[in-house]
Amino acid sequence: MAKKIESPCLSTCQLKGGLCTSCGRSVEEIRQWKSMKRPEKVTALKRANQRRK
Template identity: 35%
Template sequence: MDIASPCIGVCRVDNGRCRGCGRTLSEIAQWTRYSDAERAAIMRRLARQAAR
């Protein structure tokens, strides 16, 4: 399935999270190593955070 990165090119980290995509530094660094299931879980979390 290959879930694309949520990166929007606004790469500024504040309190351990990217202000552009909302991922942690670890999630950004590991993105290419995650399975589709792991990526999907992160994308769901990011969507919930954006809805707040």
């Protein structure tokens, strides 16, 4: 069984232009995180990491 993917939330949310400056996720990704399937979470994390670079 695959390991659970934890939320990347750092509990220091600051939104700018619809993105969290802490974790890099969009408002929509943050809102949908709990209902996302594993592949969706992996994709969201990859996008967030790219945004933070």
